[in-house]
Structure formats: C-alpha cells, structure tokens
Amino acid sequence: MEAEQTGRGGVTYRLRDWLISRQRYWGTPIPIVYCAACGIVPVPEDQLPILLPDDVDFRPTGESPLKFHEAFRHTTCPQCGAPAEREIDTMDTFVDSSWYQYRFLSPHYDQGPFDPAEKKWLPVDQYTGGAEHAVMHLLYARFWTKVMRDMGLVDFDEPFPRLYSQGVILGPDGQKMSKSRGNVVEPDPLVDKYGADTVRGYLMFIGPWNEGGPFSMDGIEGIRRFLHRVWDMVLEPPKVDPDAVPAEDEVHRARQRLHQTIAKVTEDLSTFSFNTAIAALMQLSNEMRAWKQTGIVNHAVWQESVLTFLKLLAPFTPHIAEELWARLGQPYSVHTQPWPTWDPELAREETFELVIQVNGRVRDRVRVPADITEEEARELALRRERVQRFLDGKSPRRVIYVPGRLINIVV
Ligand SMILES: [Zn+2]
Incomplete structure (x- = not known):
C-alpha cells in the first residue's frame, strides 16, 4: 500500500503544438x-x-x-x-534552425537532408548561446532530433549533449548595456583603434567566460601593453653577451615553466577558461623577458620557448601570432602547427610559495618543496622571524593549513 503511494520524479517538457x-x-x-x-x-x-x-x-x-x-x-x-x-x-x-547543424555537414548533398557519411561529427559537442535559448531554440531542436531519431536518420536522442552559456559583458558602470543608459561600448571603434587581436584578447580576458563582467578601458589597455611586450620579446635583439652560457638549473627551470604553461593553457582551453589561459601566457611572457636578459637566450630552450609561446597565443590573438611566426621565418601557418605537448613529469611543480598568515593577515611568504607535510610547514612557519615578531612570545591557539597554499596561525 505504502509503495503505491510513493511519487516519483518526471520531466515536463511543456512542449505545445507548434504552428509552423x-x-x-x-x-x-x-x-x-x-x-x-x-x-x-x-x-x-x-x-x-x-x-x-x-x-x-x-x-x-x-x-x-x-x-x-x-x-x-x-x-x-x-x-x-x-x-x-x-x-x-x-x-x-525555427524549422530551419532546428536542424541546420545537420545540413551544414554536407550542404551540397542532394540524396537526403544530410550525408550519412558525415554522422561522425554528431551530435554537436556543445551548444553555446544565451540561456534564453533553452526554452525556445533548444526545445525545438531537441524535438526535431527526436523525430529524426524515430525516422532512423540519427542514432542519438539529444542534438547537443552540453549547453554552456556565455556570460554578459556589462557596461563600464557594471550595468547591462543599453542605449537609454548610454553605457553601450561599440566593438567596431575599438577594433579600429586597437586592432582585432587586442579587442578579442580583451573580451576573453574580461572574466570567466560564463560570467562575463563589466567592460573596462584600463583592461583593454592592459591587453594592448601585453601584446606590445610580446612583440618586443620576440623581435628585439637580446642585449646579452652572445657567449654567455646559462646555468643548468636555469635551463631546467625555463623548460619546466614552459611545460607547465603548455599544460595550463591546454587544460584551460578545453574548459573555456580563456581568461586564466591568457593570464598564464602573461606570466610566462614576463618570465621569458627576464630570461632574455640572461644566457638562456643563447640556449636552444629560448627558441623552443618562443615558438611554443606563439603556438599557445595563436588561438587568442591569431593575427599577431601569425605575424611574429612569419617574421621568425617559420613556415606558414602558425595555425596549422601541431598543438604543443607537455611532459607531465617535467611540468610537475617542485616547489610552491607558502603564504604565512598570523590571525588571517599575510605576514610572510616562503618557497617550500611541493611535498611538504603539514607538520613541516607548521614548524617552518613558527620559526620564521617575521612570524615570531607577531606571535610576541605567545603560543598559537590554532593552526589552519591549506595544502599547497597557505598556513594561518591563530593566537
Ligand atoms: Zn488536382
């Protein structure tokens, strides 16, 4: 009796008759x-x-x-x-938009709606669009696909297994752009002023892709400066003694940073984390500019780093990447090069910067081995002179340790 009264979940599509x-x-x-x-x-x-x-x-x-x-x-x-x-x-x-993704596979095919040989591309991996499409276009397209499935035209249920909606770029005032508010930023004048690469790079850097964020002129200037620094880094002749030889551990560290960046950018690209991928490229380019002042610039690792950097940069700012690639005498095109691979063993971080807090405020930082234990981190932190000054002879009441990141001593 009890079992018969148990309810269960169900999906209501709210699909109504469609007058086409x-x-x-x-x-x-x-x-x-x-x-x-x-x-x-x-x-x-x-x-x-x-x-x-x-x-x-x-x-x-x-x-x-x-x-x-x-x-x-x-x-x-x-x-x-x-x-x-x-x-x-x-x-x-909506009739057309429900199935154009099939037709696009073989637009000249005349034996049916699409060439069955092109089925290998289906279903579409990811649907990208505003969340407002979930109840309109997506619902129609899903319905259409289920009909095609029943007709034997496709062998899957859902046309787009994943929906990932982009965020909204807001006006500089943090409000939704609108003509009446006067906070609309037009892309075309920006492209005229900065070039497509800078605008594109900035839009990817503005924030998490699915969140968007407010437009900022300072932000776009930051990308412009970054690309100028990259230009100089790649093309300006080094001012180092051509016989200078880098230390072995410097070369190792350079190669390690390169492989870490390849790993980071590759993984971020696959999750649409374009902003953090660009941040990783900015960080590497800063380090590379420092390497350029040393004997590393005379070592093979420099050339390897520059060419790899351009391949990693190419999806974000395609024109400048191609231009620099060409100026280095590389074969056309940077966009058809194999994507760089990395050695996970080499990319593994051997140390990290442990942030030391006392009562929640940062008081010190120290580079420690990546495999440091909580006990070791605690002992090290308590021995630090700057920490002892804040402890003022008192013994800690509590120590909070976040592996790989920080230790907080509460007194
Ligand atoms: Zn008739």
Whole structure:
C-alpha cells in the first residue's frame, strides 16, 4: 500500500503544438498545392525543393509578398494537371534552425537532408548561446532530433549533449548595456583603434567566460601593453653577451615553466577558461623577458620557448601570432602547427610559495618543496622571524593549513 503511494520524479517538457506557418517571405516555402478538384496536394519529392522567387514586391500591406507574386502563386496540380494555387505561407525560421547543424555537414548533398557519411561529427559537442535559448531554440531542436531519431536518420536522442552559456559583458558602470543608459561600448571603434587581436584578447580576458563582467578601458589597455611586450620579446635583439652560457638549473627551470604553461593553457582551453589561459601566457611572457636578459637566450630552450609561446597565443590573438611566426621565418601557418605537448613529469611543480598568515593577515611568504607535510610547514612557519615578531612570545591557539597554499596561525 505504502509503495503505491510513493511519487516519483518526471520531466515536463511543456512542449505545445507548434504552428509552423508564417505570413512572411523569409522562410522555407510549404510544399502544398491547392487544387479545386483534388484538394490539398503535397508537392511530389522530385519537384522539391520549392525555391522562393527572388523578384517579389515588398508592399506595406502587412501581407506576405508571395501573395502578390502571380508566377509563384499560380501553378498546376501535381495530381491532375489542372490550374492550382500554391501555399503562400512559409515555415517558421525555427524549422530551419532546428536542424541546420545537420545540413551544414554536407550542404551540397542532394540524396537526403544530410550525408550519412558525415554522422561522425554528431551530435554537436556543445551548444553555446544565451540561456534564453533553452526554452525556445533548444526545445525545438531537441524535438526535431527526436523525430529524426524515430525516422532512423540519427542514432542519438539529444542534438547537443552540453549547453554552456556565455556570460554578459556589462557596461563600464557594471550595468547591462543599453542605449537609454548610454553605457553601450561599440566593438567596431575599438577594433579600429586597437586592432582585432587586442579587442578579442580583451573580451576573453574580461572574466570567466560564463560570467562575463563589466567592460573596462584600463583592461583593454592592459591587453594592448601585453601584446606590445610580446612583440618586443620576440623581435628585439637580446642585449646579452652572445657567449654567455646559462646555468643548468636555469635551463631546467625555463623548460619546466614552459611545460607547465603548455599544460595550463591546454587544460584551460578545453574548459573555456580563456581568461586564466591568457593570464598564464602573461606570466610566462614576463618570465621569458627576464630570461632574455640572461644566457638562456643563447640556449636552444629560448627558441623552443618562443615558438611554443606563439603556438599557445595563436588561438587568442591569431593575427599577431601569425605575424611574429612569419617574421621568425617559420613556415606558414602558425595555425596549422601541431598543438604543443607537455611532459607531465617535467611540468610537475617542485616547489610552491607558502603564504604565512598570523590571525588571517599575510605576514610572510616562503618557497617550500611541493611535498611538504603539514607538520613541516607548521614548524617552518613558527620559526620564521617575521612570524615570531607577531606571535610576541605567545603560543598559537590554532593552526589552519591549506595544502599547497597557505598556513594561518591563530593566537
Ligand atoms: Zn488536382
């Protein structure tokens, strides 16, 4: 008895009947002919597709211009050959957007809606669009795919296994951009002023991709300066004695930082974490500019680092990456190079900077081995002179340790 009363979860799609006809020109013609004798007659497949006439007369009557196009409207009945009229409504554009991703795979294929050989690309890995599409376009597209599945055209249930919506770029005042607020930032003048790479790089750097954030002129200037520094780093001749030889551990550290950056950028790209990928490239370029003042610039690791850096930069700022790649005499194009790989053993961090807090305030920092234990970190922190000054002879009440990051001594 009890079991029968137990409820269970279910999904309600709220899918309603879909009236697909529109009294508009822009849309796919509905392949139906009205015959006085035969009634409603579907146009036979060998006469499809019906194309829109391209010489319609748009009149401000609120009616479809197809209604006034005599040659389109008047036809013959496919069944009896008598004069007949075409349907002049067209299909809702959601009909097209429900399945264009299939057609795009083989736009010239004429044996069906799409070439079955191209199924290997399906389903689409990720749908990117505003969250508002979840109840409109996505619902239509999902419904359409389920029909295609039932017809045996595809062998999956969902057209887009993953939905990941981008955030909204806000005005400089942190409010949604709107004409009435006067906080709209137009991209085109920015591209004219800074170039497409800077604007594009900035939009990816502005914040977490799925969150967006307020637009900032300082921020875009920061990307501009970064790209200028990269330009100089790659092209300016080094001012180091050409015979200077780097120490072995310097070379090792350089290669390690390079491999760590390859790993970071690769992983961030796969999770759409473009802002942190660019931050990692900024950090590496800062370090590389320091290397350029040393004998590293005379070692093979320098060339390896510069070329790898450009490959990592290429998805974010494609034009400057290609230009620098070409100026280094590399074969066209940087965008068709194999993506760099990394050695996980080499990329593994051997040390980290332990932040030492006393009562929640940062008082000291020290580089420690990556495998330091809590006990060792605690002893080390308590021995530090700056920490002892704040302890003032008192013994800690509590020590909070966050592995790999910080230790907080509460007195
Ligand atoms: Zn007929």
